[in-house]
Amino acid sequence: MRKGFLPRLAATGLSSNRQTYLPYFLTCTGTVLMFYNMCALAYHTSVLSEVSLSSLMTIGVWVTAIFAVIFLFYTNSFVIKRRKKEFGIYNILGLEKKHIGITMLFESLYVYVGSMVLGVGLGILFNKLITLLLYRMLRFDPNFQFAISLRAILYCAVLFAGIALLNLLYNLLQVRLSNPIQLLHGSNAGEKEPKAKWITALLGVVTLGAGYWLAITIQDPIEVLMLFFVAVILVIMGTYLLFTAGSVAILKLLRKNKRYYYKPAHFTTISGMIYRMKQNAAGLASICILSTAVLVMISTTVSMFVGSEDVLHTRYPEEIEVTASYPAGTEFDADALLENTMAVAGQEGRKIENLKAYTSTTVSADREGNAFIPAASGSSNNDVYLLVILSAQDFEGFTGKQVSVGPGELYAWGNVFGSAEAADWDSIAVLGHSYPLAGVDGSAPAIGAYSAWMAELCCLVTDSRDAVAAVAATAQEAYGETYNPNPYYSRICFDTDGTTEEKTAFAQALREDQLSKYPRDVDNDPIVTMRSRETTRDSFFSLYGGLFFLGIFLGSLFLMATVLIIYYKQIVEGYDDKERFAIMQKVGMSRQEVKRTVRTQVLLVFFIPLLAAAVHITAAFPMLTKLLKLLGLENIPLFLVCTICTVLVFALIYAIVYSMTAKVYYRIVYRKG
Amino acid sequence: MPLLEVKNLKKVYTTRFGGAQVQALRAVNFSVERGEYVAIMGESGSGKTTLLNIIASLDKPTAGKVLLAGEDVTSIAEKQLSVFRRKKLGFVFQDFNLLDTFCIRDNIFLPLVLSGEDHKKMEEKLIPIAKKLRIEDILDKYPYEVSGGQKQRCAVARALITGPELILADEPTGALDSRASDNLLDMFSRINGEGQTILMVTHSVKAASHASRVLFIRDGEVYTQLYRGERTKEAFYADIASSLTLLSVGGEEHA
Numbered sequence: 001m002r003k004g005f006l007p008r009l010a011a012t013g014l015s016s017n018r019q020t021y022l023p024y025f026l027t028c029t030g031t032v033l034m035f036y037n038m039c040a041l042a043y044h045t046s047v048l049s050e051v052s053l054s055s056l057m058t059i060g061v062w063v064t065a066i067f068a069v070i071f072l073f074y075t076n077s078f079v080i081k082r083r084k085k086e087f088g089i090y091n092i093l094g095l096e097k098k099h100i101g102i103t104m105l106f107e108s109l110y111v112y113v114g115s116m117v118l119g120v121g122l123g124i125l126f127n128k129l130i131t132l133l134l135y136r137m138l139r140f141d142p143n144f145q146f147a148i149s150l151r152a153i154l155y156c157a158v159l160f161a162g163i164a165l166l167n168l169l170y171n172l173l174q175v176r177l178s179n180p181i182q183l184l185h186g187s188n189a190g191e192k193e194p195k196a197k198w199i200t201a202l203l204g205v206v207t208l209g210a211g212y213w214l215a216i217t218i219q220d221p222i223e224v225l226m227l228f229f230v231a232v233i234l235v236i237m238g239t240y241l242l243f244t245a246g247s248v249a250i251l252k253l254l255r256k257n258k259r260y261y262y263k264p265a266h267f268t269t270i271s272g273m274i275y276r277m278k279q280n281a282a283g284l285a286s287i288c289i290l291s292t293a294v295l296v297m298i299s300t301t302v303s304m305f306v307g308s309e310d311v312l313h314t315r316y317p318e319e320i321e322v323t324a325s326y327p328a329g330t331e332f333d334a335d336a337l338l339e340n341t342m343a344v345a346g347q348e349g350r351k352i353e354n355l356k357a358y359t360s361t362t363v364s365a366d367r368e369g370n371a372f373i374p375a376a377s378g379s380s381n382n383d384v385y386l387l388v389i390l391s392a393q394d395f396e397g398f399t400g401k402q403v404s405v406g407p408g409e410l411y412a413w414g415n416v417f418g419s420a421e422a423a424d425w426d427s428i429a430v431l432g433h434s435y436p437l438a439g440v441d442g443s444a445p446a447i448g449a450y451s452a453w454m455a456e457l458c459c460l461v462t463d464s465r466d467a468v469a470a471v472a473a474t475a476q477e478a479y480g481e482t483y484n485p486n487p488y489y490s491r492i493c494f495d496t497d498g499t500t501e502e503k504t505a506f507a508q509a510l511r512e513d514q515l516s517k518y519p520r521d522v523d524n525d526p527i528v529t530m531r532s533r534e535t536t537r538d539s540f541f542s543l544y545g546g547l548f549f550l551g552i553f554l555g556s557l558f559l560m561a562t563v564l565i566i567y568y569k570q571i572v573e574g575y576d577d578k579e580r581f582a583i584m585q586k587v588g589m590s591r592q593e594v595k596r597t598v599r600t601q602v603l604l605v606f607f608i609p610l611l612a613a614a615v616h617i618t619a620a621f622p623m624l625t626k627l628l629k630l631l632g633l634e635n636i637p638l639f640l641v642c643t644i645c646t647v648l649v650f651a652l653i654y655a656i657v658y659s660m661t662a663k664v665y666y667r668i669v670y671r672k673g
Numbered sequence: 674m675p676l677l678e679v680k681n682l683k684k685v686y687t688t689r690f691g692g693a694q695v696q697a698l699r700a701v702n703f704s705v706e707r708g709e710y711v712a713i714m715g716e717s718g719s720g721k722t723t724l725l726n727i728i729a730s731l732d733k734p735t736a737g738k739v740l741l742a743g744e745d746v747t748s749i750a751e752k753q754l755s756v757f758r759r760k761k762l763g764f765v766f767q768d769f770n771l772l773d774t775f776c777i778r779d780n781i782f783l784p785l786v787l788s789g790e791d792h793k794k795m796e797e798k799l800i801p802i803a804k805k806l807r808i809e810d811i812l813d814k815y816p817y818e819v820s821g822g823q824k825q826r827c828a829v830a831r832a833l834i835t836g837p838e839l840i841l842a843d844e845p846t847g848a849l850d851s852r853a854s855d856n857l858l859d860m861f862s863r864i865n866g867e868g869q870t871i872l873m874v875t876h877s878v879k880a881a882s883h884a885s886r887v888l889f890i891r892d893g894e895v896y897t898q899l900y901r902g903e904r905t906k907e908a909f910y911a912d913i914a915s916s917l918t919l920l921s922v923g924g925e926e927h928a
Binding site for chain 1: 751752754755756758759760770771772774779782783784786787789790792795
């Protein structure tokens with residue numbers, strides 16, 4: 001055989017099958033573009049790591065990769081089915097299967113290289129645009145250095161080479177398994193009716209159930225963060241399994257119901273769907289997953305954006321917060337810091353409201369009964385307690401409540417003191433010293449600054465600051481080297497009156513004053529820091545605007561993919577169905593009936609995944625609210641409204657695509673005459 | 674009154690850009706009585722299939738009329754056409770036209786389902802037909818699981834189940850081997866014997882020899898016709914064969 005014949009045959013094969021290969025090629029290119037952008041955003045956009053979104057983006061990368069594998073495999077199986085006849089002719093004309101294999105190898109290579117070059121090229125352009133917009137919205141330096149992400153290119157190359165190889169192997173297997181005559185008839189051989197696979201269906205129920213269970217039951221925010229990805233994977237697996245096995249089972253049940261089945265619209269739809277369910281299932285599941293991803297991304301980012309004022313207030317409960325961390329025995333004076341702050345406020349003419357000022361120290365500990373003992377080093381024990389120890393005077397400065405605590409006594413505030421176990425405790429031990437209890441409060445301590453800590457909080461109130469110092473000294477002994485070098489923590493927070501400009505001016509004056517008066521510590525960290533809600537507002541909003549933009553961008557990307565899949569799927573099926581509809585029209589199916597059947601069929605294909613996506617998002621809702629809480633959004637009704645609106649808008653877009661698709665499909669299958 | 678009357682039927686195909694015109698049917702006239710079994714023969718391109726398509730209301734004539742039980746098929750409104758086709762006509766095609774997505778039973782039910790018939794009635798109608806066509810055992814199989822002869826018998830069952838006035842068969846034995854062909858033709862004869870009117874287009878002399886009358890079509894016109902009368906199948910076969918020979922030789926002389 002002459003050299004270069006097979007590569008040329010492969011090229012001819014592709015160009016003469018333009019109708020099938022062009023959509024496939026474009027699908028590959030689009031998927032590459034999407035994956036490149038996900039990778040580049042996840043690994044190369046430093047802004048995102050600054051706002052700790054990288055981990056979420058990494059999930060996005062994985063989801064996109066899984067989606068790419070399934071979707072391209074599924075599309076390829078369509079393509080190869082249509083080409084079997086051609087390979088059969090080659091085989092009959094004397095091309096060995098080996099040569100056909102080599103031809104296929106070249107074809108895959110062309111498609112791979114072509115879609116990689118085009119996809120990555122467009123991806124880089126697209127990524128540049130996105131990054132530019134993102135930086136502008138985040139008000140970062142617009143003269144940033146735009147980098148082409150080599151890592152993302154590498155990931156793309158590897159992933160899509162893997163997919164191309166998988167598809168090639170599948171195609172080779174198809175050719176190897178059949179003789180020329182079977183190949184010749186390959187494109188119109190009836191697919192065996194799939195068996196309802198009960199084990200797969202059961203597995204699907206189990207995985208989906210596990211995913212839902214995780215999403216609904218997990219309460220702890222940290223666990224939510226860790227297990228979110230697990231839940232996502234479980235739900236994706238469950239969706240695919242259920243769609244493949246469950247859908248056939250449901251359709252067969254519908255077929256058994258004769259009164260339902262033998263109706264003009266249901267009759268052809270149900271049998272057609274059973275016939276093609278294997279392909280349908282993967283497609284429908286992909287559509288469902290993508291729709292869910294779109295809904296989650298858009299609803300969360302929209303509600304964060306809309307709720308950013310809320311988030312600002314959650315993150316910055318007070319207008320101004322001044323904090324200082326310092327070691328024991330320094331000359332730092334918390335009272336002087338307060339006086340100084342008041343003085344600056346006086347100079348600027350601001351009135352102080354809702355003042356809270358206190359000094360505390362914190363010690364982490366394990367608990368055995370009523371004894372708090374030094375936490376084992378490196379212990380990842382979940383029962384770690386964070387003890388916040390402060391004097392009665394500071395407690396009042398902080399909460400406004402007065403408690404009477406005698407010398408050597410403690411007033412205790414924490415969930416554990418409300419438990420049944422603690423009912424008969426009249427004293428507790430802290431790092432070896434026993435203290436009689438002056439009183440307890442069994443509720444969860446609302447200590448703003450500590451609320452994000454992973455440990456359970458306990459607030460212990462002593463009679464004096466000296467007693468606090470004594471506890472700190474004990475802790476120093478117990479922990480030695482590993483003890484916090486700055487155990488004392490003073491916090492002053494308050495609101496002020498005045499306009500936005502006046503508030504900003506005051507915040508700036510206070511900052512300058514502190515910079516001049518307070519030195520840095522041995523590690524060159526400032527001892528005193530301050531935050532102001534007003535001066536943060538701008539950057540805060542631009543950050544949330546950026547997030548919003550990112551959500552809309554990714555959402556649209558996924559939406560586009562969804563729409564393309566549905567459209568492509570329906571068109572390909574339309575060509576498959578053309579023959580069937582022609583026969584049915586000959587037998588006496590009217591135009592109206594063709595129209596109605598098409599509508600039912602397309603409607604099912606469209607709205608089953610949408611329904612499943614709606615169920616998914618309902619189950620994910622509790623988990624999402626906790627994730628949002630971690631990010632500072634606690635306004636659940638707002639999130640609920642945003643989610644519902646997103647679903648409605650999505651359904652609307654969906655309905656438009658549906659009617660377009662149904663029209664095109666109808667035009668394909670309806671035979672005039 | 675004859676069941677089917679074809680009067681002065683004319684069909685001219687024009688290529689899409691108004692170029693050459695092709696006259697498929699010039700002036701076709703014939704009629705079919707109730708209970709007749711008529712075969713239409715002719716060479717490829719003689720207009721047989723066009724004629725059948727027009728009778729089946731799948732195509733519109735350029736001029737002329739087709740009356741089925743007195744009703745003009747060519748003037749039925751688009752909306753009523755499919756109902757008409759479903760109720761009055763039964764089709765048997767060369768390539769069976771069974772749907773792979775349905776089992777045999779559902780394929781046969783298709784026209785009834787489209788008519789919105791009750792499911793129990795459908796079963797009742799199916800039983801005698803399935804018995805007559807000997808397909809009771811394969812009703813739950815799929816078309817790709819049965820032989821060509823079985824497929825064609827199922828197609829016949831689908832044509833019969835609506836109780837049509839007229840069965841239109843387009844080369845029904847074209848895709849069958851000789852045994853299956855004989856089988857099917859016997860089936861047709863028996864159905865015809867029960868009073869069913871059949872109009873069959875065919876190439877096969879053997880198939881035509883089962884009919885009670887054969888029409889020969891040439892260049893878009895009915896050229897001649899033969900009645901079987903009291904002759905045996907074999908004698909009729911010989912007559913048809915010699916008519917065909919005459920038809921083609923005569924054609925050359927005229928040209």
